[in-house]
Amino acid sequence: MAKNGRLLLTGGSGMVGRNILEHPLSAEWDIVAPTSRELDLTDANAVNEYVAEVQPDLVVHAAGQVGGIQANMAHPVAFLERNTSMGRNIIMASYQSGVQKFLNLASTCMYPRAAPNPLSEDMILTGELEPTNEGYALAKIMATRLCQYIGREDEAAQYKTLIPCNLFGRHDKFDPKHSHLLPAIIHKVHLAKTNGEDTVEIWGDGTARREFMYAGDLADAVLKASGDIDNLPDLMNTGLGHDFSINEYYQTVADVIGWKGDFVHDLSKPVGMKQKLCATDRQSAWGWSAPTTLHDAIQRTYDFYLNEATK
Template sequence: MRILLTGGRGMVGRNIIDHSKAAEHEMLRPTSQELDLRNFASVSSWFKRYKPDFVIHAAGRVGGIQANIREPVAFLTDNLDMGRNILLAAREAGVTRLLNLGSSCMYPRNAQNPLREEMILTGELEPTNEGYALAKILVARLCEYIEREDPRFQYKTLVPCNLYGPHDKFDPAHSHLVPAIIHKVSQAKRTGLTEVEVWGTGNARREFMYAGDLADCVWSAVERFEALPGLMNVGLGSDLSILDYYHAVARIVGYSGTFVHDLTKPEGMAQKLVNIDKLKEWGWRATTNLDQGVEQTYQFYLQGHQA
């Protein structure tokens, strides 16, 4: 097939491209300079010119707590505009199959874990990333509305848990938890620091999946699209404390210092673990354990990808 992959230069997109299945298709992945997804006229014109058979929408403005708190307007408007434009332009061009990638940030902050798909829009969102979450919810809903109006258009959404892996962002100003820890602990080892600061108590629990596993799930979804539910979580079904991730990285990096806590800093939701009953019924599971994933991500970091 001729497949449009948005966000083809981001972590998720690059892992999708690195997967062996990508070689079986003609992959179109325009850069943001070649196609501004925030401009509907440009997106519509691009669809008319290239006529893709299938769309994987993985583009987005992403970042950790610091970035979301600092730039809520951009996280809301950029993600909403990109998703809206891709979906409506695809529908206008007659593209009947589209796979949208959501986020576990879409779930209410106080929802009971594990988070089931039907819990979306049932409560208040986590304030530290509300703008991003609202955009992701609206785009997922738009997928549902388009299919409801015309069942020929199968626009479906995967809701991944937190991710990490090669091609991630390691700069603390933009990174998520695991790459931020890798950078912080690596720098501490290199400079001889005996202490590393942890935001909050470290007791908040998170589910982090290796991005290569999500890529494998995406390609399974492309191949078995008819059987794919309209909205489905993708995760491990188990979580760890933030402090557990610090210890895992320290183990891989070879850091023997101690961790100290800054209790004035936010640590987000107490827990964010997705329910994977639909995923298991559909017949897929992740295969990369934490040490394997951290090791591969750390090796990528050591190769000079430290921005």
């Protein structure tokens, strides 16, 4: 198959990056994906030299210092400073080396904490951020705006940003200390089945709603956007456009794993916000929707958990 050109992928060893590398459409590109050891994105000189040497046709920026609430609250300086530095260095090195196509990955933490659902792209910078990950969000906003300003100053430069909703999938982290909701549910229900337990506890009443997309679907969107960057909006949510209750996530995981026990709700535990859902109008107008059903996405993630993650 004809190659589209050379693609420099940052964060190739992370969950998002690995899903991009194993997607069939990645074969259309000659992909260069340095690890942080091979290229530390916080080192501006090294990034300038690397990009000038590699001369990519397109850069996909999927690297970042990523962590949960506790890590964000414990290390706000690192989350703000390192992510700002990585974003600034790779965007400016690319622009100054004459790279005309750049795809930046942001996050829904950029939305104001009180923004109404569904979250639409023009709500960014209209209100206060969630304080627990403010530094990380500010860094993402800086990179996003930098890409938009470059596009505004230079019509030939296609510097675009995708804002993915929450993700889960292959290459996720399943250790309960670091895992997000879906891998944590998979691990919990798997243990209940293995240990012959009849009940699994859910915090709260389980009616809070969350939007989780399969990471393989984000990879699909990223690679389609890479091949069609001229038609992509400068800023676009990448999500399902619908959500599921916590109870529905637990039940689907139980169906996939084949565990037949009961869920018990601990109403004394915190549940967080009632809903967080992305608007997908721009995504629909661009012509993409997430192809994998929740059941299939959980099945593939569970297969990964059983066959690869626990080895």
